[in-house]
Amino acid sequence: MLTKGIFLPPMSEAAQKYEAVIGLEVHARLSTKSKLFCSDANSYGAAPNENVGVITLAHPGILPKTNKKAIEYAVMMGIACNCSINQKNYFARKHYFYPDLPKGFQTSQHTVPICGPGFVTIKTSTGERNVKLHHIHLEEDAGKSIHDMDEDYSYIDLNRAGTPLIEIVTEPDMHSAEEAGLFVTELRKLVRWINVCDGNMEEGSMRCDANVSIRLKGETKLGTKAEVKNLNSIRNVRKAIEFEIDRMIGMLERGEKIYQQTRSFDASNDTTFAIREKEEANDYRYFPEPDLPPVSLSNEYVINIKNNLPALPQVLYKKYQTEFGLNEYDAAQLTLEKEIADYFESVIQHTTNYKAAANWINGPIKQLINEEGISLNTVSANRLAEMIEIVDKGEVSFSNAASKLLPAIIKNNTESIAVLASQLNIIQTGDAGQLQEWVNTVINKMPEKVAEYKKGKKGLIGLFVGEVKKLSKGRADLKSVTQLLEDALKS
Amino acid sequence: MFSFHSIKDYQSLLLNGKATCADAVSYYIKNIEQNKHLNAFLEIYKEEALERAALLDAKRKAGNALGKLHGIVIGLKDVISFKGHKLSAGSRILENFQAVYNATAVERLLQEDAIIIGRQNCDEFAMGSSNENSAYGNVLNAADNSRVPGGSSGGSAVAVQAKLCMISLGSDTGGSVRQPADFCGVVGLKPSYGRVSRYGVIAYASSFDQIGIFANSVEDAGLILEVIAGKDDFDSTATKDIFKFSGQHEKKNFKIGYFPATFNHPGIDPEIAVTQKNFISHLQKEGFEVSQIEFDLLDYIVPAYYILTTAEASSNLARYDGLKYGAQQPAKDLNEQINLTRSQFFGKEVQRRIMLGTFVLSEGYYEAYITQAQKVRNILLKKIKEIFAEVDAIVSPVSPTTAFKTGEKNNDPIAMFLADIYTVFANLTGIPAISIPLFKHSNGMPFGLQIMASHLNEVTLLAISEHLAEVNKTVNQPANV
Numbered sequence: 001m002l003t004k005g006i007f008l009p010p011m012s013e014a015a016q017k018y019e020a021v022i023g024l025e026v027h028a029r030l031s032t033k034s035k036l037f038c039s040d041a042n043s044y045g046a047a048p049n050e051n052v053g054v055i056t057l058a059h060p061g062i063l064p065k066t067n068k069k070a071i072e073y074a075v076m077m078g079i080a081c082n083c084s085i086n087q088k089n090y091f092a093r094k095h096y097f098y099p100d101l102p103k104g105f106q107t108s109q110h111t112v113p114i115c116g117p118g119f120v121t122i123k124t125s126t127g128e129r130n131v132k133l134h135h136i137h138l139e140e141d142a143g144k145s146i147h148d149m150d151e152d153y154s155y156i157d158l159n160r161a162g163t164p165l166i167e168i169v170t171e172p173d174m175h176s177a178e179e180a181g182l183f184v185t186e187l188r189k190l191v192r193w194i195n196v197c198d199g200n201m202e203e204g205s206m207r208c209d210a211n212v213s214i215r216l217k218g219e220t221k222l223g224t225k226a227e228v229k230n231l232n233s234i235r236n237v238r239k240a241i242e243f244e245i246d247r248m249i250g251m252l253e254r255g256e257k258i259y260q261q262t263r264s265f266d267a268s269n270d271t272t273f274a275i276r277e278k279e280e281a282n283d284y285r286y287f288p289e290p291d292l293p294p295v296s297l298s299n300e301y302v303i304n305i306k307n308n309l310p311a312l313p314q315v316l317y318k319k320y321q322t323e324f325g326l327n328e329y330d331a332a333q334l335t336l337e338k339e340i341a342d343y344f345e346s347v348i349q350h351t352t353n354y355k356a357a358a359n360w361i362n363g364p365i366k367q368l369i370n371e372e373g374i375s376l377n378t379v380s381a382n383r384l385a386e387m388i389e390i391v392d393k394g395e396v397s398f399s400n401a402a403s404k405l406l407p408a409i410i411k412n413n414t415e416s417i418a419v420l421a422s423q424l425n426i427i428q429t430g431d432a433g434q435l436q437e438w439v440n441t442v443i444n445k446m447p448e449k450v451a452e453y454k455k456g457k458k459g460l461i462g463l464f465v466g467e468v469k470k471l472s473k474g475r476a477d478l479k480s481v482t483q484l485l486e487d488a489l490k491s
Numbered sequence: 492m493f494s495f496h497s498i499k500d501y502q503s504l505l506l507n508g509k510a511t512c513a514d515a516v517s518y519y520i521k522n523i524e525q526n527k528h529l530n531a532f533l534e535i536y537k538e539e540a541l542e543r544a545a546l547l548d549a550k551r552k553a554g555n556a557l558g559k560l561h562g563i564v565i566g567l568k569d570v571i572s573f574k575g576h577k578l579s580a581g582s583r584i585l586e587n588f589q590a591v592y593n594a595t596a597v598e599r600l601l602q603e604d605a606i607i608i609g610r611q612n613c614d615e616f617a618m619g620s621s622n623e624n625s626a627y628g629n630v631l632n633a634a635d636n637s638r639v640p641g642g643s644s645g646g647s648a649v650a651v652q653a654k655l656c657m658i659s660l661g662s663d664t665g666g667s668v669r670q671p672a673d674f675c676g677v678v679g680l681k682p683s684y685g686r687v688s689r690y691g692v693i694a695y696a697s698s699f700d701q702i703g704i705f706a707n708s709v710e711d712a713g714l715i716l717e718v719i720a721g722k723d724d725f726d727s728t729a730t731k732d733i734f735k736f737s738g739q740h741e742k743k744n745f746k747i748g749y750f751p752a753t754f755n756h757p758g759i760d761p762e763i764a765v766t767q768k769n770f771i772s773h774l775q776k777e778g779f780e781v782s783q784i785e786f787d788l789l790d791y792i793v794p795a796y797y798i799l800t801t802a803e804a805s806s807n808l809a810r811y812d813g814l815k816y817g818a819q820q821p822a823k824d825l826n827e828q829i830n831l832t833r834s835q836f837f838g839k840e841v842q843r844r845i846m847l848g849t850f851v852l853s854e855g856y857y858e859a860y861i862t863q864a865q866k867v868r869n870i871l872l873k874k875i876k877e878i879f880a881e882v883d884a885i886v887s888p889v890s891p892t893t894a895f896k897t898g899e900k901n902n903d904p905i906a907m908f909l910a911d912i913y914t915v916f917a918n919l920t921g922i923p924a925i926s927i928p929l930f931k932h933s934n935g936m937p938f939g940l941q942i943m944a945s946h947l948n949e950v951t952l953l954a955i956s957e958h959l960a961e962v963n964k965t966v967n968q969p970a971n972v
Contacts, residue, residue: 054592058810060585061572061594061691063726093806095852097829104809156814285852287861290697290803292727 014253020245021222022180023134023172023211024237026187027165028197029141029204030073036140036164037064037107037292044203048157056162058102063291066091070164071114071295073196074138075305077166078115080190080312081133087297089114091138091289096282099156100143110286113137120190121314122182123332131183132171141165160204166196172211172222177241184208184234193313193338201233208237212244214252223248224258228265228272240265243272316341324354333362343376350385353392360384364402368410378410386417400426400474430477435468438476439484442467453489461485493518495657498563498711505551505562512544512551512562512606515657519564519608523655529631531646531655533569534577535609540564543606550604558604559718565600566611566656568647571702572691573597573607580693581615581625581643584836585817594691595726596660596702596719603718608656612646615838616808617662617695619643620670620907621900624840629897632675634936638894641671644703648675651705658715659705664695665796666889666914668703669926669941674894676928676937678956680704680712683947684921685730687716688723694807696800697728699918709927709956710738716949732947745955747771747779748882750786758909759891763938766930767888770940770963777962784878784885788871789912795867796915797908798851798860805848808841843904868919875920879945884955886942887913889926893936913941923949925956929963 035042038055055062071089078085092110115136121128143161147154168187174180188206191197198205208231213223226248228240244263251258263272311319313335320331334344340361347357365384368374387405390396396405408420421427429435442464443450453460461482468481493514495501504510520540523532547562567573570580572590574597579585593601600607614624622630622645630645632638633653640649644661648671651659661668663681672679680703687702694700702719706712713736720734749771754764775781813819813832820835822828837845851860878885891910900907917924924943932938940959944952 057815059572059591059816060578060580060588060693060810061570061590061689063690063728065725065727095806095809097809097812097826099812099814099825102810102815104812105806283854285806285849285854287802287806287852287857290728291694 015245015249017216018214018245018249018252019217019219020175020241021172021213021215022174022176022241024168024170024174024180024183025209025211026168026184027141027207027209028077028168028187028191028199029206030070030164030166031195031197031205032067032069032073032164034067034069035162036067036070036138037162038062040162042163043159044200044205046159048155049159051159052161056102056158058104064107064289066292066295067164070138071297072305073164074114074136074166075297075302076194076309077168077191077196078118078136079302079306079309080194081115081118081120081136081168083118083133083136084116085297085302086112086114086116087299087302088112089138089295089297091292091295092286093289094139094284094286096284098142098145099154100145100158100161102143102158102161106140106142107289107292108139109137110288120183120186122179122186124179124182129179131179132173134169134171136166136168139165139167172213177238177245180210180241181234181238184237188234189313189336194309204232207232210237210241210244212241212248213258214245214248224260226258226261226263226272228263229275231265233267236265236267239267239270240272243270247272310338311341313338313341320354320358324348324358326354326358330355330358330362333366334358339376343381346381347384347388350382351388353388356388356392357384360388360402364406368406372410374410378413379406380413383409383413383417390417390421394430394477394479395428396421396426397428397474397478400424426474428475428477429472430480432480435476435480435484438468438471439464439481439488441471443485443488450489461489464489495654495707497708498560498657498714501563501657502561512547513541515562515564516540516544516606516608519654519656522653523609526633526653526655528636529633529649529653529655530612530628531630531640531649531653532566532609533579533581533612533627533646536576536607540606540608547604547606558602559714560600560603560605563600563605563715564608564657565605566609566647566650566659567597567607568613568617568644568659568661569610570613570617570662570693570695571597571660572693573610577610578693579627580617581613581627582836582838582841583626583818584811584813584832586626586836588817590691592691595688595723595729597691599719600660605718611644611650611659611661613661614643614645614667615841616693616804617643617664617667617700618804618840618844620666620910621895621897622646622671623897623901624838626838631897632894632936634676635894637896638936639674639897639899641674641890641894643667643671644705645671647705648672648677648679651675651677651707657707658711660715660719661703661705662692662695663701663703663914663918664699664800665911665918668705669914669917669924670890670911672705673889673926673928673939673941674936676939678704678706678709678712678928679926680706680709680716680953681917681924682716682720682734682949683730683923684918685728686732686734686923686947686949687719688721688726688729690723690725690729694803696803697807698803699796699800701918709925709953709960712925713738713949713953730947734947734949736950736953743954744778744780745884745951745958746782746882747774747884747886747955748782748784748878749886750789751783752786752789753887753913756789756891756912758912759888760893760932762932763888763891763893763930766938767886767940770929771886774959774962779958782882784882786874788867788874791867792871792916792919793909793912795864795871796911796919797847798864799868799919801844801848802852802861803848805845805852808837808845811837840904871916871920875922875945879948883951884942884944886940886959887916889913889939889941893932893934893938917941917943920946922946923952925952927956927960929959 093105113135119130143158213225621639647659647661652675820831
């Protein structure tokens, strides 16, 4: 692909020489009830400056108080990302002047983040890999400046000021826009899975900064990076990185030097533009927050959080394959969202036919959710297990169960499945006389096909079976039918 | 005619019907109005205080349970938040700012039936040692109007000195309660760091600041401390440790130590040094065990103190940008507006300290200044552990001189900083310290002695202070005005 205005030999050829190196900083807003250092509400969508008390406003004399829930959520996320947990935590002040930063500093963590190195597993087109995390730290968010409401003035909404964020910082460990996109997708899944953040990127609950550089393949030194700020969708993460990689390759190919820059993404045309050069970087004058004593986390505290975490998707993904014999696709589908995995887990309390449970959930149930907008638990786990059982017993065919019985169950959640099946007249029959009658009817109806079969076109057996199935409206037990047909056609 | 001697005495007069809260408030309002030239109060809550006095008198007459500080008339330094009242930190930048919540200490005073009579002048943002840095004018020492009252809580010290209220609450970051108490001849108590919640106290240097008490006697200071001390959900650095003031001390042979270096320091007024040394040797005869303590860090403590406090101050004062509240100088763009507002409405000393603090926190200087100063602080913390394993208290001068003349040190900020040499030690280490008025200088000015005890050991501190005051009873009168 050629980037606008840059004349190059076919990019694929030039691009082959380079490797992209990508690191991400993802901010996730923790879904605690109150802010990180005061009791003002942490909620999205309130009227401007509604969640703003004296502490948020940085009135003279106010002091911060650490929200214990936020600490707990950060530790949960650290454990979910295979991180080490720092047991002695300090907050630090990061200084800069801006109207949406009421104290004139952001309370963050500097030298000792709450979670140390870890990794998140992503599933790429070439297989699974672990993206290394540098750390996760806790900090408060700033407010929002709104510059486009008035020609002469900017507006400030401090609802967001002081809300708790975790910043998840990866190593420069990804090499394509695809990987970066998959990483953010996986991260969003994780925060939702353990319920520490709603993951709604369009509401700003998750925002991503991407550090992108390129280097010649085989080179071990990192190239000069550009940091693209505030990417608010997975699509934009991908598009911004794609653009940056192309832009940088173009520059190097033209013999230009890359300068370190902070850039912003324009979603209207999928390009990025420089907002400042490195030279303008702030000196944040970090120092330890004197108003907050260190937060010490005991071993018991960390272990307790670990024990109370739900089973994580990657663990279930493995377990479903190794213990339940499911294929990668089924296992991946079942672990896309916690609600699905939870549902699967409760279904298999009532049946050991894991494959059938997976097929039902990933097939007809998911289809109904998508098409009819029903919720996952409309069909209770034990009723789904009952359906699996009657299909297994050969009493109702899978297709009848899926297309007729399932909708009936959804309409009538109290009637027993046996009664519903018999009302629908879909109970399969093994009655020899009835089966023989259907077989005879089909053979008599298709003399030409019968003749062809008898001349050796044995493949036609499938056609006859299908006809019997049709005739019986799916009630014929097809194994017996095949045998009866073969016997009848021999004569 | 109303007169006040001690909290206990006043409260028994109230209970005997020999005085009323209204009498007390009227008396102090009259005194304040007659002493306007001292400039101790920036604002008097006249109507409000009289109303509250009437309410308390009625409550008492109705036989209702009374608060511990029933009817006690208290003034607040202009850095302590009192809901619905102005709070300006002696600065133009907060000139018309109204507090919207009560400091925890104020809340506790009010719960125990105290009467807040007014807001007291101080050095801007509590930065200064002479009260010459207030945007609202100097405060005069009532003992000699040509002299400063000390600072930064100058107004609060003078208010107790000149009988303008019974008690003042000040704040002490490096001596801002003890030094003006010394200059004015009253008791000035700086409790341990964390003893009193800082919630609602305008921050100067967060890891040093502590609310302090001005009183006529050690006992009164102890009674007030008991009310305002204790843990607070709004201040994570407030201690859970409980302070109870009994007022009853068994006579005990306390061990007292002193640093010879403090009396040999070149800056100290020889008369002060001699008087205090004599007093200390006299203590031995009174049954105290007195010992000398080697201390060779005296020259490090003032630099360490100013590096760390200015660093914290530059951060704490970053919020005053004129955007959310306070004075604002409009300009054509944001940065210019913040620049102009802060340049115009912060005074010279505050700007000096913000610049110093910003400098020492800057990349490339942090290690050279902050890290080194922090090292000094850690050494001192270790040192006091050793010291208090041997002695119950350390005694030292409060200030190298008595109250100096207004304008005398104005142009020499370093000299002004160095005068804090004896007081910043307690703030660097977080230990409780008190200055008690014991002596009179040949220049007519009062001066006293500083006593310091181990962290959270105010009980010992106050017990020793009362003993020392007794030992020196003959000169143990607040300076007469």
